Amino acid sequence: MSAKDRSKEGSMKAITANRLRDxxxxxxxxxxxxxxxxxxxxxxxxxxxxxxxxxAKAKAEREQFGVDIYAFEVVxxxxxxxxxxxxxxxxxxxxxxxxxxxxxxx
Amino acid sequence: MNHIAPGxxxxxxxxxxxxxxxxxxxxxxxxxxxxxxxxxxxxxEEFKPIRLMNGLYLQLHxxxxxxxxPYGVMSATQLRKLAAxxxxxxxxxxxxxxxxxxQYNWIKLExxxxxxxxxxxxxxxxxxxxxxxxxxxxxxxxVGAARDEVVDGRVYAEILRQWTTMHPEFTYLPRxxxxxxxxxxxxxxxxxxxxxxxxxxxxxxxxxGFSFYVGGGLGRSPFVGKLVREWVAQEDFVAYLEAILxxxxxxxxxxxxxxxxxxxxxHELGLEKFTQEVEEEFARLxxxxxxxxxxxxxxxxxxxxPPPFEELPDHSEVLxxxxxxxxxxxxxxxxxxxxxxxxxxxxxxxxxxxAGGIPGDATCDQMDLVADLAERHSFGELRVTxxxxxxxxxxxxxxxxxxxxQLDAAELGSANAGLIGDIIACPGLDYCALxxxxxxPLAQAISARFADPxxxxxxxxxxxxxxxxxxxxxxxxxxxxxxLGVDKKGTxxxxxxxxxxxxxTTAIGDILGPAVTETEAVDAIEAIVDVYLANRADGSERFxxxxxxxxxxxxxxxxxxxx
Numbered sequence: 249m250s251a252k253d254r255s256k257e258g259s260m261k262a263i264t265a266n267r268l269r270d271x272x273x274x275x276x277x278x279x280x281x282x283x284x285x286x287x288x289x290x291x292x293x294x295x296x297x298x299x300x301x302x303x304a305k306a307k308a309e310r311e312q313f314g315v316d317i318y319a320f321e322v323v324x325x326x327x328x329x330x331x332x333x334x335x336x337x338x339x340x341x342x343x344x345x346x347x348x349x350x351x352x353x354x
Numbered sequence: 355m356n357h358i359a360p361g362x363x364x365x366x367x368x369x370x371x372x373x374x375x376x377x378x379x380x381x382x383x384x385x386x387x388x389x390x391x392x393x394x395x396x397x398x399e400e401f402k403p404i405r406l407m408n409g410l411y412l413q414l415h416x417x418x419x420x421x422x423x424p425y426g427v428m429s430a431t432q433l434r435k436l437a438a439x440x441x442x443x444x445x446x447x448x449x450x451x452x453x454x455x456x457q458y459n460w461i462k463l464e465x466x467x468x469x470x471x472x473x474x475x476x477x478x479x480x481x482x483x484x485x486x487x488x489x490x491x492x493x494x495x496x497v498g499a500a501r502d503e504v505v506d507g508r509v510y511a512e513i514l515r516q517w518t519t520m521h522p523e524f525t526y527l528p529r530x531x532x533x534x535x536x537x538x539x540x541x542x543x544x545x546x547x548x549x550x551x552x553x554x555x556x557x558x559x560x561x562x563g564f565s566f567y568v569g570g571g572l573g574r575s576p577f578v579g580k581l582v583r584e585w586v587a588q589e590d591f592v593a594y595l596e597a598i599l600x601x602x603x604x605x606x607x608x609x610x611x612x613x614x615x616x617x618x619x620x621h622e623l624g625l626e627k628f629t630q631e632v633e634e635e636f637a638r639l640x641x642x643x644x645x646x647x648x649x650x651x652x653x654x655x656x657x658x659x660p661p662p663f664e665e666l667p668d669h670s671e672v673l674x675x676x677x678x679x680x681x682x683x684x685x686x687x688x689x690x691x692x693x694x695x696x697x698x699x700x701x702x703x704x705x706x707x708x709a710g711g712i713p714g715d716a717t718c719d720q721m722d723l724v725a726d727l728a729e730r731h732s733f734g735e736l737r738v739t740x741x742x743x744x745x746x747x748x749x750x751x752x753x754x755x756x757x758x759x760q761l762d763a764a765e766l767g768s769a770n771a772g773l774i775g776d777i778i779a780c781p782g783l784d785y786c787a788l789x790x791x792x793x794x795p796l797a798q799a800i801s802a803r804f805a806d807p808x809x810x811x812x813x814x815x816x817x818x819x820x821x822x823x824x825x826x827x828x829x830x831x832x833x834x835x836x837x838l839g840v841d842k843k844g845t846x847x848x849x850x851x852x853x854x855x856x857x858x859t860t861a862i863g864d865i866l867g868p869a870v871t872e873t874e875a876v877d878a879i880e881a882i883v884d885v886y887l888a889n890r891a892d893g894s895e896r897f898x899x900x901x902x903x904x905x906x907x908x909x910x911x912x913x914x915x916x917x
Contacts (some may be wrong), residue, residue: 262436269392271416312394316412333844334792335783338415344786345712345794349445350415351461 260290260322260329261297263304264339265314274314276304282314285351286340288333291322291329295317364735364748365658366429367512368615369477376520380481384408385873388534393463409480409489410466413787417461420483425493425511425535426738427452428478430725433736435476437721443469448721450706450714452778452829453532453705455483459785461859477765481519486527488518488599492534495703498658499747501695505554505562507537508658509651510591514746515591524599528606529614531599531898532571534740535564544740546570546579546860547832549596549616553858557585568598568628572826575619576862578626584631590636593644597635601628661748662731664696669753670757682757685807686769691754700751702732704744704761705768705776709805710798713779714742721806723764731757741778741817770803773810774818774883776803778829782822783846789822791839791846792872796820796846799876804883813883816897817856832856834897836863836884837859837875850859851907853901860899866906867914870887881912 263276274282275289280303284287292300297319308314321332331337342350369377384404389400396432405411409420421436437457440448443465444458451457461469473479483491485740491514493507494500514533518524524531534548546549551567563585570579586594602616605623620628677684692701704724707713716724724744731753732746739745741913749757761767770776777800780786782793797820804810819833847869854863870878887906890900902911 266412266416268398269464271412273415273459289680309397310394312392315398334841334846335414336787342415343794344792345784345798 259294260291261294261319262286262291262322262331263301263317263319264289264336265304265308265317268299268312268315275340276300280304280307282308285329292319363429364661364733365508365678366427366496366735367424367657369416372479374474377477378479378493380408380479381756384470385630387402388463388467401852403485405463406484407481408466408470409483409565410461410463410523411484411787413459413781413785414783415785416459417463417466417845418785419458419461419466419469419480421458421478421480421653422483422490423455423478423489423738423832424515424785425497425508425738426495427497427508427698428736428738429476429855430736432476432478433721433725433728434520435472435478437608437718437725439469439472439601440718441857442700446719447715448744449712449781450716450744452463452740452742452780453483453490454740455490456738457781459781470777484530484773485532486529488524488527488531488533489513491515492532492543492548492740493736494536494540495537495743495745496542496692496701497537497698497737498660499694499699500538500540500542500699501693502539503554503695504539504556504709504869505537505564505588506655506658507535507543507554509655510537510552510564510588511535512654512657513646513651514593514595522726522776523603523795525682527603528608529601529611530614531602531616533595539645541858541860541885542739543857544832544860545827547572547576547856548579549862550595551579555585561587563587566594566598568632570860571615571617571792571833573615574612574824574826575615575618575621576826576831578860579617580620580860588704589646590640590644591646592646593639593641594636596637596644597632597642597839600635600639601631604629612698623696661735663699663748664698664750666752668751670698670754672752673754675771676755680755682762682769682807683755685811686758686762686767687754688884689769689773689807689811692770694748697753698750700749700754702749702754702757703739703771704746704766706743707770707776707801708768710802711765712794713777713797713801716744720764721764723760727760741774741776748859768878769807770810770813772817774804774813774816775810776817777801777831778817778819780821780823780827780896782820782828786822786827788825789839790824790841791822791848793822793828793839794838794873796837796848796872799872800879803880812892813887814888814896816883817854819854826827829856830854831862832860833863834901835879837879840869842869845871849880850875850878850913852906855896855898864906867910871912878913882909883908885912 851863
């Protein structure tokens with residue numbers, strides 16, 4: 249199921265971290281790999297998110313890949329899954345005051 | 355510092371071999387710690403306090419590295435290095451902070467040892483910019499140049515730098531500890547919002563010393579620092595401060611982060627009991643070991659010897675002619691330039707607050723330009739202010755017009771120092787992991803609304819300060835108009851306070867009413883200004899004086915009348 253389809257079910261979560269080496273914001277994608285773009289992030293039902301998060305934390309620490317790993321709420325807006333809070337929207341895009349910086353600049 | 359030629363330079367503290375070796379060793383130590391973290395030998399839990407001790411935070415988008423600018427004074431060479439690092443390792447800019455430091459926002463952990471190594475080449479580092487230690491000591495940005503100076507604050511700030519670095523008792527304090535020193539009669543360092551604030555004063559015999567204020571601070575529990583001792587001799591400066599820190603270390607709470615600052619200790623113990631404890635400790639400490647050796651003080655003072663000022667008439671014909679022919683320059687001169695103690699010289703504030711700009715941000719090109727201008731016009735030295743501007747402290751009046759033209763061409767010539775466009779804003783939710791709301795967009799919208807320099811001068815002295823959360827890095831509590839960003843069910847709201855004051859008459863602002871939305875906030879600020887202008891007693895009564903006289907009612911009525 250794609251991220252778009254799954255977010256329609258409501259109360260979805262995505263999992264994020266900062267990459268240890270460079271601090272880049274990353275998201276847990278399909279198959280447990282970390283991706284840089286929120287569009288490629290896997291979405292999880294609230295009930296399953298806790299277990300996935302625990303696994304992701306353990307794996308990231310074991311592999312020295314990511315830090316500050318947590319889950320955040322995702323909602324659907326105009327048919328597209330978007331982070332529910334301004335904080336996470338800014339993390340997925342970049343500073344609202346510098347559109348030339350962050351992921352939005354890519 | 356061997357790369358700064360002696361002679362026609364202003365005073366910068368030159369590291370000796372001990373300083374240089376210490377910083378170099380810390381860089382190598384951190385390099386190994388980063389390697390151990392990347393290899394998995396250190397966990398994040400183990401590594402986090404180590405990286406924080408080296409100024410490295412993890413923020414929203416990346417790591418943030420905070421570089422110490424001791425007491426806000428640096429050389430042109432050092433600023434050029436900051437520009438070079440910003441280009442090489444960051445995104446071509448830096449952010450000057452209210453602690454007179456500089457932050458990069460897009461740093462990679464794996465690059466940090468190399469950055470610290472490059473900083474060490476120009477006697478800079480990121481020590482004491484984070485963690486529960488004595489942070490970078492701040493002082494008057496006009497130090498060594500102001501006409502009302504009693505004591506050179508740099509000398510004592512440097513003594514504190516040397517005294518606190520690696521001092522075992524101050525490495526694990528209950529919480530961070532901020533000290534500000536003002537060596538002048540005016541307070542341009544906001545000393546009473548610091549854990550310890552020092553104001554230079556003369557006693558009845560005319561001897562210079564310091565008044566000690568303790569327990570000031572902003573954050574979720576704002577307090578104005580209380581006078582603990584009216585006058586401490588310069589020779590007892592370290593002993594008295596150490597007595598305060600010992601009392602704090604002994605009684606300060608470590609069980610609750612929100613109650614760990616010294617302001618809470620002073621509040622809970624009471625001023626009388628706290629003072630008694632400090633005085634008893636001071637009596638034990640006072641003596642030869644803790645007395646500042648005049649020779650050491652003098653040797654440090656020599657580092658800050660005045661630059662070789664020329665003997666000039668105070669009046670400058672060149673300046674007067676430029677003033678008469680260029681109104682924009684005349685406006686900048688009136689707003690951003692202060693009197694200097696040496697005849698024929700002036701102190702120029704470089705605003706990092708262009709209308710609609712990001713307060714405190716400077717591109718690396720701008721940093722290079724300011725470094726060049728510092729070389730050309732101010733003996734190779736500059737200062738960072740706690741209101742996120744830069745200062746060239748020793749500019750010949752004859753050269754002010756040339757200086758301003760070059761600044762203006764680089765969007766550094768705004769005439770708004772101390773006016774409504776000179777907004778302090780923390781990075782807020784655009785960058786900061788702790789923030790609840792954005793600060794910068796609101797600062798941009800307000801400064802754009804009040805962009806007209808004539809209107810700004812008509813309004814006069816009025817400081818707006820914006821924080822994106824209750825930690826108050828934007829000093830909103832002491833803004834004549836303060837703005838605190840809050841999150842209400844996912845929407846950013848802004849709580850407005852009025853009547854704050856960071857000067858000698860320090861005051862914490864009062865909340866005016868319910869928080870407003872971002873769009874409403876700009877209109878609300880304009881409404882406050884309109885009410886002020888309609889009510890001020892004459893053309894020059896300051897905003898905070900009008901507010902004291904007429905009270906909050908007319909302001910509330912205008913903003914909340916429709917509710």
